[in-house]
Amino acid sequence: MSKTFKHTVFVVNTFGAFFMVRTNNAQIDIETLKNGGCGIFDSLPALYANVSKNEGLEISDIEDKEIVIEILDLDPEYWVELDDRGLVSAIELECDQTIELYIIGYEV
Numbered sequence: 879m880s881k882t883f884k885h886t887v888f889v890v891n892t893f894g895a896f897f898m899v900r901t902n903n904a905q906i907d908i909e910t911l912k913n914g915g916c917g918i919f920d921s922l923p924a925l926y927a928n929v930s931k932n933e934g935l936e937i938s939d940i941e942d943k944e945i946v947i948e949i950l951d952l953d954p955e956y957w958v959e960l961d962d963r964g965l966v967s968a969i970e971l972e973c974d975q976t977i978e979l980y981i982i983g984y985e986v
Contacts, residue, residue, distance in 0.1 A: 898947070
């Protein structure tokens with residue numbers, strides 16, 4: 879059974895990293911992401927199209943390569959990252975760092 883989320887945000891940062899951020903109750907500050915130079919998209923296909931165009935890659939080369947970030951319901955400050963192989967790792971935010979700043983500064 880797959881988990882469903884109330885909110886999903888599709889983001890590309892200035893370093894070319896692209897994300898699908900999924901939450902239930904936590905809100906992502908879209909304005910902070912935009913002010914940090916990130917592109918925000920309404921859907922995964924729109925995200926893929928943008929990355930494909932900007933990186934000169936075929937969509938088939940980037941499909942399912944997005945970095946998935948989720949917040950765990952048990953702790954509103956506990957974010958995890960899932961890579962394209964399905965490996966899960968905890969995101970350790972630095973003091974005063976938000977998930978938005980983490981995404982803005984993420985380099986591949």
